[in-house]
Amino acid sequence: MLEIRAATEAEHDAIWDIFHAIVAAGDTYAFELEMSRQEGLAYWFRADTRTYVAENDGRVVGTYILKPNHAGAGSHVANAAFMVAPDTRGLRVGRRMGEHCLGEAQRLGFRAMQFNFVVSTNEAAIRLWKRLGFNIVGTLPGAFQHPEKGYVDVYIMFRSLL
């Protein structure tokens, strides 16, 4: 049974384990590889950010954040980021968190959701976001330096919530 709920300080260790593994792999996020635990958690728990965890049988297997993509006159568009524990398979954690996130964003009154940086080689993520109604609305040529594939394109994905 996968339960998705707001994160608390009790999950900091579990979140950092996932965060660190994803960032160290270096093939999906444009973070500093040597980002510290403190920096990582500060980013994941910013003041303007809601942080969630997906728990399966008492173990945190995924986490996501939801926030305004911009302030002021851009704050009606949400942004979100997702991380799934690398050793988790078959639980559809990404899909379940994605659906939960869209529901939360709608509940909070956002009019749309935007992903600013979807690496084009991350095919599973792109497939998932398309299935959840997102479109590619922009392509940034060579904007990500993939650890094996070199400079690859990055997509901007967008979905109305109205």
Place this chain on the structure above:
Amino acid sequence: MLEIRAATEAEHDAIWDIFHAIVAAGDTYAFELEMSRQEGLAYWFRADTRTYVAENDGRVVGTYILKPNHAGAGSHVANAAFMVAPDTRGLRVGRRMGEHCLGEAQRLGFRAMQFNFVVSTNEAAIRLWKRLGFNIVGTLPGAFQHPEKGYVDVYIMFRSLL
């Protein structure tokens, strides 16, 4: 004679005057309208940011920032933002700062430059960036709430520096 150079603390007042006027107008940037001087200057002088001023006859008439658009594997793409004093006309401050910025970005080894949030009603800016070699690579539907025009599209603009 327009001189463009790195900003110092001596220009904080002049920069804030411009910043505040641009943000208060509310038709080009997605900042909180009630952003404080401290918050504004903190944003304009972040650790990863280079800050410049354009000075005309001893008066600061424009300012721009240049920084990596993302960290880590996205840090080869630069991002920049520009502000020109509203009462400045005929000095081509925007164009001169844009050219200066592209030169600086090349000198610093960036491979490309990206603007994440060009409001589609800001026609003078779009015309200028196109003239300086930028293309619209993405359109964000209704992503900016214009104070008079309501929800308007936002463009992502991109230019190779290679």
